[in-house]
Amino acid sequence: MKCKYTIETLIGELTVLENDGRITDLHFGKVSILGMVEKKTELIAEVEKQINEYYQGSREEFDIPLRIEGTPFQKKVWEALREIPKGETRTYEDIAMAVGSPKASRAVGMANNRNRIPVIIPCHRVIGKNGKLVGFAGGLDVKEKLLEMEKKSR
Template sequence: MAKELGYTMMDSPIGPLLLASTEEGLCYIQFANEQDGLAPLVRWCKKTFVGITPTRNDAINEPAKIQLEEYFAGKRKTFDVPTVLYGTPFQKSVWNELSNIPYGETRSYKDIALAIGAAKAVRAIGGANNRNPIPVIIPCHRVIGSNGALVGYGGGLSIKEYLLSLEEGPLFAHASS
């Protein structure tokens, strides 16, 4: 179990990002400035860990920050920063499957449901996608509606559209109907 949760802030083309890591790896990214992002981080931390309060720690988050900067600069297509996922077994299975979506491609919620062997769980896939604690690195922005529409994104649809455009992937590629 984690002993520390350190957070830092970074500027990005999609706005400020709050990053948080334990000694084991990155576990949280939020689309927010420090003032708006700290209270949700504290709430998440209380639910996830016992007796740990997030503290400012730029050094623990430096590897993730560097890789995100490279991604936004178009110099990185995959992430290899250590991550730690905190969620239910179902959520973790969804998040792991999201990590298999290649850079520049998209999948539908139905595709994800079929890939994890839960064909009837399309709505639950959406719920797990919405609770992804490490957006961008776990590419939930690459999930679209089965009709090809951009649907739901924690950071807002304009950020989802920006990330898909950054990756220059055809919006409807590999999404099943």
């Protein structure tokens, strides 16, 4: 069954989508999606709990079943994002090198942009080569807040 529910977290409202016992998407704010049952399932409640624990500092990693859909390259990038330690950042170039494609910084940026499960797959930890915060679905203010909260909760 496809369910969605907007949860309250320390980082604001997040709409979580679940399909057959796996999280498929996470959106900033309240989002309307046709054809989905509005229901706070046990898994969605667990996402809410784990995100809040994570940003309070009582959890170091997420343990949530995900359904990650993308190209093989995108999946490699998303896996590399999950390897960035909490409270740290990497550049697009760093990630390109980590996935074995040193000249693919732009493709890494596009993979980041296509990440459907931000926060859990931490695309907010990727910054520009000059050290500036760039592009983020939740907005740069949210990206900055996430990074600050991670540093404090380490």
